[in-house]
Amino acid sequence: MRTVLYKANTRGHANHGWLDTHHTFSFANYYDPDRINFGALRVVNDDIVEGGKGFGTHPHDNMEIVSIPLKGGLKHGDSMGNGGIIHEGEVQVMSAGTGVLHSEFNAYHDKPVNFFQIWVFPNKNDVKPRYEQKKMDFPEHRNKLSEIVTPTPTDHSLWIHQNAWFNIGMFDKNVSIDYALKDKGNGVFVMVIEGKFNVSGTELDKRDAIGIWETDSINLKALSDDAQILLIEVPMEF
Structure with a gap:
């Protein structure tokens, strides 16, 4: 990693x-x-x-x-x-x-x-x-990641011309989830919108971000209530 x-x-x-x-x-x-x-x-x-x-x-x-x-x-x-x-x-x-x-x-x-x-x-x-x-459902869905942008159209997301996935999640304190990357050649950019998170061992505050690549998955753990995070998975070579 x-x-x-x-x-x-x-x-x-x-x-x-x-x-x-x-x-x-x-x-x-x-x-x-x-x-x-x-x-x-x-x-x-x-x-x-x-x-x-x-x-x-x-x-x-x-x-x-x-x-x-x-x-x-x-x-x-x-x-x-x-x-x-x-x-x-x-x-x-x-x-x-x-x-x-x-x-x-x-x-x-x-x-x-x-x-x-x-x-x-x-x-x-x-x-x-x-x-x-498009109006998204992520404001109503807590403790999960919601896909908002994908490489192909879906019922719940928008799409762009790139092998990329955007996710937003709102979490309660101490909730922990794993995110599995879709492609081994991709990396994931993670930004804290609100609150605090531990992202695969690195603590991030509001608007801090981290880029992670050469890994199959990452772990997200909310360190505060009403914590919100943005994940953008993109190809590292394009």
């Missing part, structure tokens, strides 16, 4: 007034040659956007983009004609493919929105752009 630790207080940080953002991997003005990506996982941004503010229309191509609101509502619009609001408990995916324009704004003027914006390198370039959002 090999590991790499990403402590919350070592992330890149920028505060633009309307946007307070933390970057686990190199992004925008934050650059660390040792933190470019974890396998196919390229970006994990923890964004807080003030009421009524947001990212104006901008382009993307050949990237799988996953947005997970943690608090508040995120208003989306794109050049494919999609538009709407995603809230906590919902997940959004966008395959940028040959190219797409989109915007993201705080849907409300009286409270901030906090969301994860996650980019994954695709396993196919120049695909037709696509967009999808």
Whole structure:
């Protein structure tokens, strides 16, 4: 088993007034040659956007983009004609493919929105752009991992063009589970959303993360009540 630790207080940080953002991997003005990506996982941004503010229309191509609101509502619009609001408990995916324009704004003027914006390198370039959002069941299901993104469509998850699986779980204190990796060539990136966890022997606090590879499985143990965790399994070679 090999590991790499990403402590919350070592992330890149920028505060633009309307946007307070933390970057686990190199992004925008934050650059660390040792933190470019974890396998196919390229970006994990923890964004807080003030009421009524947001990212104006901008382009993307050949990237799988996953947005997970943690608090508040995120208003989306794109050049494919999609538009709407995603809230906590919902997940959004966008395959940028040959190219797409989109915007993201705080849907409300009286409270901030906090969301994860996650980019994954695709396993196919120049695909037709696509967009999808879905209400998930993970807020109601405790002490288990809920798949939210998979490589192929399912009734309970969204999908992206990559051999990747996203899971979210909410746990009570001292609950312990194992996660078995789907592919021996994959690694798993684990970030604590809330609370504390022990992840295969490493204790992590809120927003700490660890990357683990060259293993068949990992163990997760909640060290606090109402602990929430995000797992992203991705190919290490792609």
